[in-house]
Amino acid sequence: MDRLDEKALVGETAAIQYVKDGMTVGLGTGSTAYYVIKKMGEMIKEGMELKGVATSKATEKLAREYGIQLVDINEVEELDVAIDGADEIDANFFAIKGGGGALLREKIIASAAKTFVVVADGSKKVQSLGQFPLPVEVVPFGYKQTERAIRKLGCKTEMRFKDDKLYVTDNGNYIVDCSFPSIQNPSQLHETLNNIVGVVENGLFIHMVDVLISVDKQHEISVDIAKR
Structure with a gap:
């Protein structure tokens, strides 16, 4: 399984498992978050009512293309869930984000979510942070x-x-x-x-990630919950 397939798999799995009818969802930025947004668009076509808060202007544009109604972050007290990618994530669920340039908005939206889910292909899991700038x-x-x-x-x-x-x-x-x-x-x-x-x-996300959805060495979906 190549990285593109892994990104699609973890993104779609996150949407299926964590996005429910009536939710307001924090929409991430980047190549893996794209598949979350795409899947949400399919869910809306099937009859779900969903709203989104975008972490970037690029994500706003993408969400509109997939028929997701957008709301301003200032209009909601909290988000039901936020789903986003990561550039690196370690065993403590500490992550580096911001390769796509949206780290500040990503962190604001992650902080506002009841549950923050990170979706990452297998290459993003590391023993210690720092390989990615x-x-x-x-x-x-x-x-x-x-x-x-x-x-x-x-x-x-x-x-x-x-x-x-x-x-x-x-x-x-x-x-x-x-x-x-x-x-x-x-x-x-x-x-x-x-x-x-x-x-x-800065792009360090400390004690923020609640769930990590990734692919293990056997190319199977792995859903891990942070222990706090």
Whole structure:
């Protein structure tokens, strides 16, 4: 089974198992979340009533294409469930997200959900975080100063570019991609990064993931519940 098949399998499984009639669902961003949205579109065609809150402008566009009614995050007290992908996730259910540039909105929506489900192909499961560069969203004003402060934590930093221009998030900010040799203490790093002036948020999702739906070595669906 290739990665594309795995993404489709875990995305569809998440929608089938965790999305129920009448729910308001946090809609993730990225290639695996695409299959969740696609499946939800099929469910709506079959008669389900579902609403969605998108984590990015790209997801908004995709959701509309599949007939999902969108609501503003400010109009709901909480979401029934949020389903999103991850760039890495370890055995403690700590994850790195933000490869698609939507980490701040993804974290706001995950925080608002009763249940946060991560869907990931087998390649995303790691022993320890850090192989994937950690995205950090920073304000444009003084971004070089902020990048220098982040670099003092022992990582190599690189400003994210798109089409030869600094990448701008949906929130009007920049992203610094940070390559650490390894991340031994994700909780401490999360707190340290967010205390740097100019940092808006970072891509470490600590104690947020409730369910991980992935594919095991036998290419079978694995549904794991976080123990807190």
